[in-house]
Structure formats: structure tokens, C-alpha cells
Amino acid sequence: MELIQRILSADPRAIARAMSLIENGDLKAREILKGIYFRTGQALVIGVTGAPGSGKSTLVDKLALAYRKLGKLVGIIAVDPTSPFSGGAILADRIRMQALYNDEGVFIRSMATRGHIGGLSHATREVISVLDAAGKDIILIETVGVGQDEIEVVKVADISVVVLVPGMGDELQTLKAGIMEIGDLFIINKADRAGVEKLEKELESMLALDARSENWKPPVVKTVATQGEGVSELIAAIHRFDQFRKASPQALQSRKYTVQENLIELLKERLLERATQQDGIWDKIQVASRDVKARKTDPYTAVEEIVRDLA
Ligand SMILES: Nc1nc2c(ncn2[C@@H]2O[C@H](COP(=O)(O)OP(=O)(O)OP(=O)(O)O)[C@@H](O)[C@H]2O)c(=O)[nH]1
Numbered sequence: 001m002e003l004i005q006r007i008l009s010a011d012p013r014a015i016a017r018a019m020s021l022i023e024n025g026d027l028k029a030r031e032i033l034k035g036i037y038f039r040t041g042q043a044l045v046i047g048v049t050g051a052p053g054s055g056k057s058t059l060v061d062k063l064a065l066a067y068r069k070l071g072k073l074v075g076i077i078a079v080d081p082t083s084p085f086s087g088g089a090i091l092a093d094r095i096r097m098q099a100l101y102n103d104e105g106v107f108i109r110s111m112a113t114r115g116h117i118g119g120l121s122h123a124t125r126e127v128i129s130v131l132d133a134a135g136k137d138i139i140l141i142e143t144v145g146v147g148q149d150e151i152e153v154v155k156v157a158d159i160s161v162v163v164l165v166p167g168m169g170d171e172l173q174t175l176k177a178g179i180m181e182i183g184d185l186f187i188i189n190k191a192d193r194a195g196v197e198k199l200e201k202e203l204e205s206m207l208a209l210d211a212r213s214e215n216w217k218p219p220v221v222k223t224v225a226t227q228g229e230g231v232s233e234l235i236a237a238i239h240r241f242d243q244f245r246k247a248s249p250q251a252l253q254s255r256k257y258t259v260q261e262n263l264i265e266l267l268k269e270r271l272l273e274r275a276t277q278q279d280g281i282w283d284k285i286q287v288a289s290r291d292v293k294a295r296k297t298d299p300y301t302a303v304e305e306i307v308r309d310l311a
């Protein structure tokens, strides 16, 4: 397919087209993903997550610029799982630095993935594959908040960076469970503000309690994203983690997507697709729903009957 060749030669319009097909759940996306699979697996995928307004976009921009200076090709994806429409995601997109838009070595895309059939992480992973195959060395993924959706996205990243800001106090406590598990590296951004030391202490004591089996103590890096302060330290910390994960891939296995999980997910998708393509399936589902609701049958039997009738 011509589109595949164009993606492999990093044509931005082809990349954008492939991403639209993926977002829309178009069947053509699958052919593209098949065609590019053997060229994936090279990029370093960095997930950046944190509370709204913590400075993720500013940081991602500065990181992108710094990586460009190091000669790396960069992809940026802003994922907005909280927004049912693309509005939120477009907003995240708009504030990016002009310098990045003018640079051919940077590809930027926003995604509002709520409602994607395979779920958020699924679509994100496919979009990452496209950027990876197009030769991007560094792929930055920005997600809003630290909730279940974000944790899903984090699973697709090679390294997960959690952005905190001083003055969070209690908020840190509520984020605790989520962030402790997902953070490979913590950033205290807006380090030009009061309360940095307090936050740092709290974070350090939480990290000290963290019973990780994996021999990696997440570093804490202080940044002032607006000034680009701390960005080189951040890149150094990312590099150290990258070395760690390559040296001990077993250590992180439980948190990252495995090939087997991916296959099971694809299998579910294909089986559901096959089922829903059957003639009269929606009528059967409707009748069954009515019967279950009226307690004429139970949902388990109803599904068994539907499955038995599948060709
Ligand atoms: N004082 C200070 N302000 C910062 C710093 N980093 C970012 N900001 C400001 O914080 C605001 C939010 O920054 P964004 O980068 O949009 O934050 P975000 O986390 O991407 O926000 P959402 O995508 O809306 O969740 C902007 O006005 C930034 O200029 C910093 O280090 N210090």
C-alpha cells in the first residue's frame, strides 16, 4: 500500500492520515498497522501525566526542543481522555510552541479517544506505532489527570513521568495510590513557587515507603518549565531509566503491556466484530435484552444462546 511506504519515509500527511483512520476505527488502519509492524520498536515512548495546569504541555514542548537539539526526531501526542469531544484535545494542541510547528522533525497530534472501540490505550498504542515506524526517536505522550484512563496510557509508555507542583498538599495524598505505581520519575514543576521543599519532602517520604520489587528508585527532578530550567537534568534522568529498563526488562514487566495482552485484546476485538457482523444479531440482542429485563431468562443463558447461533 502506498500509504505504508509514505509513513515509512516519514511523510507527515501520511502519518496524519493513518492516525485519522486509527481514531475512526477504520478497517484500513489494520492493513497499515500490519504493514508497518516490522519497522516499530525503536522509539522511546515517554508518558507525561499530572494534574490539569501542572505544566505538562510546557514541559513537553521544552523536552521536544531539547531532544531536537540532540538531533532526535520527535513525535508529540496529547491525549485527552476526559473530553468526550475533540474540543479539549484541540485546546491542548493549540498552546504548543510555534517553533515546534515550524520544525519538520516534530510531528504533533491531539487525540480525544473516548468512545474508541478498543479503548484508550489501544488507540494510543496504534498511533505510537505509526510514529515509531515513521522513524521518530522520541515520542512524548501528554495525558490529563491521574485516573484509570491515564494509568492505561501509562502502560503503553516506556517511561512514565508524573508532574507535580508545589502547593498540592492534600492532593498528593489522594493521588498517592495512583502515582506511586505509575511514576518512573517524578517532576516538581513550577519550582519557582513557594512550597517546593515541603512537596519534595512529602514525595521523598512516600517514595521511601514504596515497596517496589524492581530495584529502581524513581528520581525527583525539579523544573521551571517556562524557563527551561531542569530540562537537561530531566533528560539525563530519562536516559538513566532507559538504560535501566533495557538492562532489566523483567523488572518492569508487570506494569507494561505484554505482547500476550495485546494479542488477547486484538482477539477480543476481532471476535466482537465477527459477532456483530452476523445477520440479525442486533435483533437477537434486543430480544434477549427484553427477556432478561422481564426476567424470562438470565443474561448468561441469553449470551450462550447468541454465541451458539454464531456461524
Ligand atoms: N510559574 C510557573 N508557571 C509555569 C511553569 N510551567 C508552566 N507554567 C504555567 O502554567 C500554566 C499551565 O501550563 P501548561 O503547560 O498548559 O499545563 P498543562 O499541565 O499542560 O495543562 P493542561 O493540559 O490543561 O492540563 C501556563 O500558564 C504555564 O505558563 C513553571 O515552571 N513555573
Ligand SMILES: [Mg+2]
Residues within 6 Å of the ligand: 056, 057, 058, 092, 142
Ligand atoms: Mg496541556
